Amino acid sequence: MEIYSLTLTQAREKLARGEITSLQLTEAVLFRINQVEDRIRAYLHLDREGALARAEEADRLREQGRAGDLLGIPLSVKDVLCTRTMPTTCGSRMLENFTPPYDATVIERLNQAGAVILGKVAMDEFAMGSTSENCAFQVPVNPWKEGYVTGGSSGGSAAAVAADECFASLGSDTGGSIRQPASLCGIVGMKPTYGRVSRYGLVAFASSLDQVGPMTRDVADCALMMNVIAGYDHRDSTSINREVPDYTRALVDGMEGIRIGIPAEYFGDGLDPEVERSVRRGIDMLREAGAEIVEVSLPHTRYCVAVYYLIAPAEASSNLARYDGVRYGFRDQDARTLIDMYRASRSRGFGDEVKRRILIGTYALSAGYYDAYYKKASQVRTLITDDFRQAFARCDLLVSPVCPTPAWKIGEKSDDPLAMYLSDILTISANLAGIPAISVPCGFSSDGLPIGMQMQAAHFNEEVLLRAAHNLEQRAGVVGTKPELA
Amino acid sequence: MEFETVIGLEIHAQMKTRSKIFCGCSTEFGAPPNTHTCPVCLGMPGVLPVLNRKVVEFAIKLALATESTINLENRFARKNYFYPDLPKGYQISQYELPIAEHGRIGIEVDGEQKYIGITRIHMEEDAGKLVHDDVEPVSYVDLNRTGTPLLEIVSEPDIRSPAEAAAYLRKLHAIVRYLDICDGNMQEGSFRCDANISLRPRGQEEFGIRTELKNMNSFRNVQLALEYEERRQRDILLDGGQVVQQTMLWNPDKGRTEPMRGKEEAHDYRYFPDPDLVPVEVDEAWIEAVRRDLPELPDIRRQRFMTELGLPEYDATILTASRELADFFEAALAGFANAKKLSNFIGTELLREYGPERITECPVAPAQLARLLAMADEGTISGKIAKTVFVEMLASGTDPDVIVKEKGLVQMSDEGELVALVREIIEANPAQAQQYRDGKTKVIGFFVGQLMKKTRGQANPQLANRLFQQELS
Numbered sequence: 001m002e003i004y005s006l007t008l009t010q011a012r013e014k015l016a017r018g019e020i021t022s023l024q025l026t027e028a029v030l031f032r033i034n035q036v037e038d039r040i041r042a043y044l045h046l047d048r049e050g051a052l053a054r055a056e057e058a059d060r061l062r063e064q065g066r067a068g069d070l071l072g073i074p075l076s077v078k079d080v081l082c083t084r085t086m087p088t089t090c091g092s093r094m095l096e097n098f099t100p101p102y103d104a105t106v107i108e109r110l111n112q113a114g115a116v117i118l119g120k121v122a123m124d125e126f127a128m129g130s131t132s133e134n135c136a137f138q139v140p141v142n143p144w145k146e147g148y149v150t151g152g153s154s155g156g157s158a159a160a161v162a163a164d165e166c167f168a169s170l171g172s173d174t175g176g177s178i179r180q181p182a183s184l185c186g187i188v189g190m191k192p193t194y195g196r197v198s199r200y201g202l203v204a205f206a207s208s209l210d211q212v213g214p215m216t217r218d219v220a221d222c223a224l225m226m227n228v229i230a231g232y233d234h235r236d237s238t239s240i241n242r243e244v245p246d247y248t249r250a251l252v253d254g255m256e257g258i259r260i261g262i263p264a265e266y267f268g269d270g271l272d273p274e275v276e277r278s279v280r281r282g283i284d285m286l287r288e289a290g291a292e293i294v295e296v297s298l299p300h301t302r303y304c305v306a307v308y309y310l311i312a313p314a315e316a317s318s319n320l321a322r323y324d325g326v327r328y329g330f331r332d333q334d335a336r337t338l339i340d341m342y343r344a345s346r347s348r349g350f351g352d353e354v355k356r357r358i359l360i361g362t363y364a365l366s367a368g369y370y371d372a373y374y375k376k377a378s379q380v381r382t383l384i385t386d387d388f389r390q391a392f393a394r395c396d397l398l399v400s401p402v403c404p405t406p407a408w409k410i411g412e413k414s415d416d417p418l419a420m421y422l423s424d425i426l427t428i429s430a431n432l433a434g435i436p437a438i439s440v441p442c443g444f445s446s447d448g449l450p451i452g453m454q455m456q457a458a459h460f461n462e463e464v465l466l467r468a469a470h471n472l473e474q475r476a477g478v479v480g481t482k483p484e485l486a
Numbered sequence: 487m488e489f490e491t492v493i494g495l496e497i498h499a500q501m502k503t504r505s506k507i508f509c510g511c512s513t514e515f516g517a518p519p520n521t522h523t524c525p526v527c528l529g530m531p532g533v534l535p536v537l538n539r540k541v542v543e544f545a546i547k548l549a550l551a552t553e554s555t556i557n558l559e560n561r562f563a564r565k566n567y568f569y570p571d572l573p574k575g576y577q578i579s580q581y582e583l584p585i586a587e588h589g590r591i592g593i594e595v596d597g598e599q600k601y602i603g604i605t606r607i608h609m610e611e612d613a614g615k616l617v618h619d620d621v622e623p624v625s626y627v628d629l630n631r632t633g634t635p636l637l638e639i640v641s642e643p644d645i646r647s648p649a650e651a652a653a654y655l656r657k658l659h660a661i662v663r664y665l666d667i668c669d670g671n672m673q674e675g676s677f678r679c680d681a682n683i684s685l686r687p688r689g690q691e692e693f694g695i696r697t698e699l700k701n702m703n704s705f706r707n708v709q710l711a712l713e714y715e716e717r718r719q720r721d722i723l724l725d726g727g728q729v730v731q732q733t734m735l736w737n738p739d740k741g742r743t744e745p746m747r748g749k750e751e752a753h754d755y756r757y758f759p760d761p762d763l764v765p766v767e768v769d770e771a772w773i774e775a776v777r778r779d780l781p782e783l784p785d786i787r788r789q790r791f792m793t794e795l796g797l798p799e800y801d802a803t804i805l806t807a808s809r810e811l812a813d814f815f816e817a818a819l820a821g822f823a824n825a826k827k828l829s830n831f832i833g834t835e836l837l838r839e840y841g842p843e844r845i846t847e848c849p850v851a852p853a854q855l856a857r858l859l860a861m862a863d864e865g866t867i868s869g870k871i872a873k874t875v876f877v878e879m880l881a882s883g884t885d886p887d888v889i890v891k892e893k894g895l896v897q898m899s900d901e902g903e904l905v906a907l908v909r910e911i912i913e914a915n916p917a918q919a920q921q922y923r924d925g926k927t928k929v930i931g932f933f934v935g936q937l938m939k940k941t942r943g944q945a946n947p948q949l950a951n952r953l954f955q956q957e958l959s
Contacts, residue, residue, distance in 0.1 A: 082532045095531065102525050104532060203531040208761035236534050237763050315761055318564050321575020322529045326627065342568055365566070365756035374758055 004032040005482065008073060008167040008221040015062070015072050022062070022072025026055035026116055029074045033118075033165045036485045039146070041138045042160040044079050045086050046119035054116040061114065068114030069228050075110065076166040078157050079120035080127055081212070082201040083107055086117075090203050091125045091135040094323045094330045094349035104201020105233045106170060106212050113228045118166055121156030125351045126320065127177055127205040129153050130420050131413070134353045139410060142185060143483040144449055148407040151181030157215045158185035163485055168216040168225055172202055174209045175308055176402070176427025179439035182215055183402035183452025186441045186478070188222045188469065189215045193460050194434035195240035198233030204319040206312040207238075209431040218479045219440065219470045223247035226462065242460065250463035251470040255289040258464065261296035261395030266426055272405040278443035278451040279401045285475040286399070286468060294395055298387040301429060303380050308428040309421055310364045310377035316354075317361030323349060356417065385433040392458040397468055399455055400426055402439045406449035426454060436462045440469040441478040450478075489685040489723065491716050492693055493645035497658060499637045499668040500612065500676035501544050506633035507611050508535030508578065513635070515674060519617070519628040527633035529573030534762050537562075541635040542766060544667040545585045545609050546776045548637055551661050551783055552604050554589030556773060561765045562609075566756045570627050571614035579638075581757040584608035585766065591661070592785060593653040594803075602654045603642030610636050637667075643682070643693065648712035652705055655679055656807075659705075660784045663843075664809040670843070672703050679708055684729070685719045694719075695729040699743060702736045711736035715743050787812055795825040804833060808842035814852050821856025824863070831859060835876050849883035850876070858886040866890070867897050871943055899946040901953070904937070907945075908953045911936045922958045930954050 058072030082100035132155025154171030158181035173191035182189025214225030325331035325345030332344035509526035563581035589604035684696035791802035
């Protein structure tokens with residue numbers, strides 16, 4: 001096996017034992033990127049020189065006896081996280097040439113842990129989308145099948161991890177943007193509890209829903225990444241000051257004493273039969289591992305999409321107001337008056353989906369509509385959160401599919417926003433409730449596309465998710481299966 | 487028809503915190519453009535606000551001083567609008583749940599006391615400033631002020647005249663200065679006032695159509711603008727016309743209000759709770775701690791000056807017009823215990839040169855003033871000389887003893903020394919002496935004047951009077 005195909009945990013062990021150097025590892029990954037990037041199209045910005053320099057520095061530090069959780073490990077990050085040394089475009093013309101003056105807290109944490117950040121990967125513009133097709137610069141392609149979507153919005157992260165173009169990536173998840181592409185690309189992706197990981201430097205889409213999380217080749221790698229990025233940050237008022245456990249210790253064999261809830265509402269109409277079969281097989285494996293299975297109900301599930309598509313655009317309409325052409329980012333140079341400059345800069349700088357959501361959100365917050373839309377949605381959000389609280393009184397985690405279908409063809413749904421929104425139906429409730437959720441590969445469709453299982457747990461119960469995901473991984477035998485690429 | 491004027495004021499007071507409301511940047515005034523900025527107050531992508539707790543403490547102070555109800559849980563909301571001085575495209579303010587509501591402030595106009603209700607007090611961030619080039623058609627953006635903490639204080643429409651508005655404004659100004667939460671500088675814009683004014687036929691309950699007045703950067707301008715607008719609206723109504731609801735700017739040069747230029751767009755600010763900030767929680771223990779630290783407020787101090795020091799209401803009101811003046815007075819009182827004499831001297835000699843707000847600029851220290859009055863009281867110098875010495879003290883800040891000594895101003899109270907001069911003067915003015923002896927005793931003023939001339943004002947006037955009476959009879 002090529003060293004770029006190792007898991008993060010394996011690569012780390014080899015580095016620790018001195019079997020390889022970070023420079024070798026980084027060169028191997030850069031070689032791999034050269035080899036497959038034309039097909040995958042994950043990287044918006046690749047910093048070869050910087051990565052090699054960081055790798056050499058990591059090797060030097062290791063010689064001096066220094067260690068770090070990610071010392072010398074090549075990673076990628078979604079282009080929504082602010083980096084001082086690389087552009088941060090959010091996949092938008094609006095920020096095409098923008099390099100932030102500061103690093104996001106999670107970037108600082110990666111750097112402190114010694115990571116080698118290779119570059120920034122593609123995403124739907126401002127994280128709005130479910131396929132990454134809304135990226136203004138390039139559309140990443142599913143490593144498992146030419147011409148198929150990676151999912152989104154963290155599609156570049158999922159594709160790069162699945163295609164061995166990095167050992168892990170950081171994504172962001174507002175309504176499923178980590179879990180859904182992880183599922184469609186056959187990798188592990190976790191959305192932590194809201195407040196577990198700092199949002200400082202994560203370019204906001206919907207502030208009350210956004211959360212940064214790891215996208216990795218397996219569950220152990222996910223736990224390791226969580227150890228690095230989780231924790232309180234005084235710069236984020238919504239981050240929570242609570243002790244961070246060693247997540248790698250959560251990977252216990254066996255599911256004895258764990259009760260798994262199956263929400264009937266998550267197995268409804270529109271669920272692809274192959275997906276359902278695969279997930280149900282996964283549930284059987286967890287039962288065999290010792291888990292108890294119970295039926296539960298989340299009665300307000302049917303309102304999730306409606307609630308989400310009011311709250312998220314409402315917050316986005318305000319969060320994206322700062323892109324006005326005055327201080328940074330795209331400015332229309334021909335406009336003659338202030339209002340014209342605003343109008344032209346925003347009309348030309350933003351893509352259609354972003355403008356659609358700004359319009360929806362602006363409408364939902366308007367005088368005379370606020371009570372009927374935003375306020376009502378916030379109230380229903382409380383009911384949805386209550387559903388979960390009641391469910392978690394009866395079980396430790398909830399298991400369901402991640403996405404109703406496996407990956408689809410690029411362009412297939414791009415003219416039908418409503419169909420696209422409905423593909424988020426199983427993932428957005430975790431964001432509305434603020435609970436942690438993970439996507440773990442559990443099988444393949446008949447035409448070889450990955451299928452993921454979603455697990456959700458109560459606030460700050462990431463450990464039970466990691467344990468269950470680890471046990472599924474042990475039994476499903478999916479990890480290690482690689483897409484066939486050049 | 488007789489009309490009743492209805493006025494409500496909205497006041498923005500800049501808080502005297504060292505750092506901004508949501509980041510660590512300095513709030514200092516007058517720095518080069520855009521030097522007191524960071525990614526947070528510049529509204530860079532991905533940044534988040536973190537609340538400065540000092541601002542909450544200041545808001546609690548003002549809430550307590552105005553008898554307002556504090557909302558133990560209150561929250562920040564976003565006010566969305568586009569303007570180049572607003573980097574995020576929204577201002578973080580408070581909307582549905584402000585920190586305090588339902589307060590009141592007592593005022594007095596023409597001897598009549600009344601309370602003006604306070605609808606709400608809320609915390610918010612200030613915007614930046616646009617600097618328009620004098621020559622080129624270009625505007626620059628200075629974001630130093632962006633994120634400076636403000637308290638907005640909205641009054642009930644309880645104010646019935648421009649004079650009441652001015653009294654309310656002065657009282658609130660005194661309160662924020664007493665609390666030491668705002669420097670109150672209206673010229674620099676750290677204490678700003680907008681007004682709503684309408685007229686209605688006396689007896690009618692429904693409000694008339696109002697206009698909003700802006701650009702009044704002094705107490706005087708607020709009153710003048712309101713008086714002008716009151717007349718303007720009355721004239722329109724008397725002519726059977728209708729007041730147009732609009733924003734007017736006060737033009738102090740022309741002494742009139744003018745409609746704000748350009749079409750005013752009806753703004754829909756799309757307020758919603760700011761998801762980047764958690765609700766602000768205030769508990770009773772915090773409120774009590776702030777209450778314990780509250781300084782004596784103007785009304786209470788005024789009352790104390792009257793009861794403890796026996797000052798007339800007029801004096802007590804003047805002396806408590808600013809915290810600095812009241813502090814100055816009490817510091818001087820420590821060295822010169824006659825409160826009424828001290829008050830008289832401050833009222834006439836000191837306030838003529840330095841108003842209540844500018845007292846800290848006065849080069850004469852309270853102890854120096856006390857010493858001066860003590861010297862006059864014990865007869866070392868005359869009262870008249872004391873005023874002359876004070877002028878000298880104001881100019882140089884020198885101690886009164888030094889001035890009196892250097893200029894030889896010590897009062898002549900030696901009877902032997904003076905009596906020789908008195909006799910000399912009587913001899914030189916036989917006609918006036920005769921007049922006196924004929925019963926025109928008023929002429930004694932002439933003699934005392936002559937003596938003062940000879941002694942350069944140093945003769946003890948009481949003694950001089952007695953000696954002339956004695957020598958002329």
